Amino acid sequence: QVQLQESGPGLVKSSETLSLTCTISGDSFRNYYWDWVRQPAGKGLEWIGRIYVSGSTNYNPSLKSRVTMSIDTSKNQFSLRMTSVTAADTAVYYCAREDYSSTSWIWFFDLWGRGTPITVSS
């Protein structure tokens, strides 16, 4: 059974850099996109970005200047780095897998991690 597991520091100081890792178990990177999505407490989902197995990335335009994603196929991990964090970045961060339907020509999130809470302190 394929599983995703986020890992992170839990607490980050304002203006510092947040680093998160998602470990994939039970499968390889293959032909999927791998994403980060966050959710502030009591609020909706916000897409952060995605990376393909080739290393190609797309980022949320509102976060693009602060976000970098990378992939480590040898460790079956992908990572998120977000610079200059503020209280507004406090949220639960999810990693997720995007799969593709060749019959419907659409990508969708078919697998999610449990999420890791991140608090930015001043």
Added chain:
Amino acid sequence: QSVLVQPPSASGTPGQRVTISCSESRSNIGSPNVNWYQQLPGTAPKLLIFASTQRPSGVPERFSGSKSGTSASLAISGLRSEDEADYYCALWDDSLNAWVFGGGTRVTVL
């Protein structure tokens, strides 16, 4: 740039049918092709419907999706207490090269 608009809440009694809309702000692009996700309290989202109408294996038949005009809809038939959750629509915006989520709809079973 896409904005997906969902009603903040919806409710029904057990057994009823509840419908949630997802309207795309750019009225000239036709029917949006969206995915729907269910988020039970304290858990990660789960795929419910993809490509507006397709149900993944394992999702009960009482969940169905449709689209018409500039809106997509999710219907829950035979509402159950375990359907109390937040529901989100999402689409890929080709102009932004980004995923856009609707604001979410909280479904309450009365």
